[in-house]
Amino acid sequence: MKNLWLDVGNTRLKYWITENHQILEQVAEMHLQSPADLLLGLIQHFKSLDLDCVGISSVQDQKNNERIIQILQLLDIPISFAQVHAEYAGLICGYDQIEQLGIDRWLQVLAVAKAEQDLCVISCGTALTIDLTQGLQHLGGYIVPNLYLQRDSLIQNTKGIKIPDVAFAELSPGRNTIDAVHHGIFLGLLSTIRQVMQQAPRKLILTGGDAALFAHHLTEFEPHIEPDLLLKGLQFYIEKQII
Structure with a gap:
């Protein structure tokens, strides 16, 4: 087919x-x-x-x-x-009101959830979404603005600061406004992820356009990058219905 x-x-x-x-x-x-x-x-x-x-x-x-x-x-x-289900292929949704969970997050978790593993699944897209699992139980998660949304928000509310599209590659203290903004935002997001990972031992899975950037700075957790995780989950979801 x-x-x-x-x-x-x-x-x-x-x-x-x-x-x-x-x-x-x-x-x-x-x-x-x-x-x-x-x-x-x-x-x-x-x-x-x-x-x-x-x-x-x-x-x-x-x-x-x-x-x-x-x-x-x-x-x-x-x-x-695809729709979010209270339970699908053994995976149990952690939201009380399942319609509030984004289908993108649900499919990403569905693609990788395993009974024998606890996971932290992070999508580095328009928003930075963090979803946690304990075996096949989805525990919920966190949503924070991504690198560029935070930067653009700061630009709009800080008169006179013009920040170009440059890589969020460094974490050292900025010695000019552009670096201070970029490094500060990136440091904050990395700190959020580290705080979540310290809650309990979990395998860290990253997906989305900035996955490699985050993985470079989170080596202590041995992150695993999964490209196109949503589409993998979608394929699994539909094929499970056909079987």
């Missing part, structure tokens, strides 16, 4: 095309707050691939999701939206 796996995030649309568990195509594009329009531009390409089904993870609101469905219906193949 040839399938399309879609991850519609807050700022990007990512997809895989797979056939017999082999990735034939993988793409990530900024959707500029209009994922449906981006998808409409891709629909003819998807039609040419003779796909069998579509699996979707979307953090968009109902209006955007309805537009996404309308566009995908042009493919005339089954469409499955």
Whole structure:
């Protein structure tokens, strides 16, 4: 079977095309707050691939999701939206109100949760999300603004400071305003992660665009980087329904 796996995030649309568990195509594009329009531009390409089904993870609101469905219906193949469950494939959701847990976080945990392991799963994306597991029990987690959201917030509220897009690579005390801001934000996020990891022994798993950057400074925890963890979780989620 040839399938399309879609991850519609807050700022990007990512997809895989797979056939017999082999990735034939993988793409990530900024959707500029209009994922449906981006998808409409891709629909003819998807039609040419003779796909069998579509699996979707979307953090968009109902209006955007309805537009996404309308566009995908042009493919005339089954469409499955992933949803958070109180229990799925043995994994128990840690939220009292499961609808409040983002599907992106749920699928990332679902992709790696194991009965014999306690995990700290961190997504270094638009927000820095931290989810904890004890075996197959999801314990909940934390959400904090990522590096760039914190920096942009400071820029907006600090008159006269212009901070360019430079790497958050150093942790030494800044000797100018630009370095002080970047190093301070990064140090704060790393300190948050260390505090969480000190609560109990856990395997640290990082995913998202800045995973390698964080891993470089968290070597004491032997972090494991899992690229495209959400899409792996989505694939597992849908295939579990088919079996």
